[in-house]
Amino acid sequence: MADDLALTRDDATPAAATPGFDWWGEVKGLFWLLLAVLGFHSFIAKPFYIPSESMLPGLMVGDRLVVSKFAYGWSFVSPTIPNPVAIVEDIVFRRPVDTWAVQLPFREGRLWGSVPERGDVVIVTPPGQNSDYIKRVIGLPGDTIAVRGGTVILNGKAVARGRVHFRDLPVDANATCDPAQYPGARITRPDGTLACRLPIVTETLPNGRRYDTVDLEPDSPGDVYGPIAIPAGHVFLMGDNRDRSADSRFKLGGFERGLGGPVPVENIGGRAEFITFSVDGSTTLNPLTWFRSLRGGRAGTSLHPEEVR
Numbered sequence: 351m352a353d354d355l356a357l358t359r360d361d362a363t364p365a366a367a368t369p370g371f372d373w374w375g376e377v378k379g380l381f382w383l384l385l386a387v388l389g390f391h392s393f394i395a396k397p398f399y400i401p402s403e404s405m406l407p408g409l410m411v412g413d414r415l416v417v418s419k420f421a422y423g424w425s426f427v428s429p430t431i432p433n434p435v436a437i438v439e440d441i442v443f444r445r446p447v448d449t450w451a452v453q454l455p456f457r458e459g460r461l462w463g464s465v466p467e468r469g470d471v472v473i474v475t476p477p478g479q480n481s482d483y484i485k486r487v488i489g490l491p492g493d494t495i496a497v498r499g500g501t502v503i504l505n506g507k508a509v510a511r512g513r514v515h516f517r518d519l520p521v522d523a524n525a526t527c528d529p530a531q532y533p534g535a536r537i538t539r540p541d542g543t544l545a546c547r548l549p550i551v552t553e554t555l556p557n558g559r560r561y562d563t564v565d566l567e568p569d570s571p572g573d574v575y576g577p578i579a580i581p582a583g584h585v586f587l588m589g590d591n592r593d594r595s596a597d598s599r600f601k602l603g604g605f606e607r608g609l610g611g612p613v614p615v616e617n618i619g620g621r622a623e624f625i626t627f628s629v630d631g632s633t634t635l636n637p638l639t640w641f642r643s644l645r646g647g648r649a650g651t652s653l654h655p656e657e658v659r
Contacts, residue, residue, distance in 0.1 A: 572599040
């Protein structure tokens with residue numbers, strides 16, 4: 351009887367179903383996640399890494415910042431479209447590429463577009479190219495611009511410049527203060543640390559926005575330019591590190607790698623907002639080095655110029 355009851359109970363209990371792994375569900379979930387990330391990058395904001403010293407002293411190699419994509423509306427450079435070939439070449443074959451994204455063909459106009467303000471720091475894609483530069487807006491449509499002895503002349507008037515003063519920037523693996531680029535600038539502080547002592551000139555634009563520039567040489571190639579008239583729908587961009595910046599003063603591509611003069615507003619990808627964090631280049635595969643490599647005092651720094659009232 352007991353055996354009969356046991357058999358009855360076992361037979362009456364259904365076998366537990368073994369759930370299979372839902373591969374299709376996982377693929378769909380990853381697809382929608384990727385689409386959401388790309389949508390955010392394309393239309394709201396994206397991170398940006400500073401790879402060069404063209405915007406010293408405000409931006410250093412190793413700074414990470416947020417770029418708002420909606421500040422001036424959207425154009426053909428706004429969408430973030432991954433390029434699998436470039437990603438594989440960079441990661442697998444270690445062949446450096448300018449970008450992991452695909453660039454759409456030029457299309458005139460911006461959706462809900464507006465012209466940047468003078469003094470804004472913007473991300474720009476040079477015409478016909480696929481890489482991003484970061485520069486400052488100096489000239490607007492309809493302006494006449496020239497440079498004489500390093501002084502910017504806007505509409506016939508010299509942009510106000512303060513006296514030369516010096517600032518010490520820390521020397522590290524990302525900011526080496528290369529003697530070939532900054533002769534005599536590397537110094538040793540009393541505490542034994544190295545610093546890069548750079549000559550700084552504060553520039554104030556006609557709208558009252560001001561920022562610091564680096565003025566290294568009295569007669570560098572970009573210290574004499576123009577005058578030219580900025581066409582409608584274009585802006586003139588310059589780097590703050592005036593003698594070490596490939597910008598609108600220089601020919602497009604080639605050796606100079608400039609922007610080729612005023613840039614169409616359609617090529618502006620967004621406005622730089624603030625620094626999220628900055629690293630000194632000392633990171634390794636050891637996670638303990640990740641926190642030690644952070645530069646103090648840079649997180650949260652606004653990239654909007656100070657306004658003189």
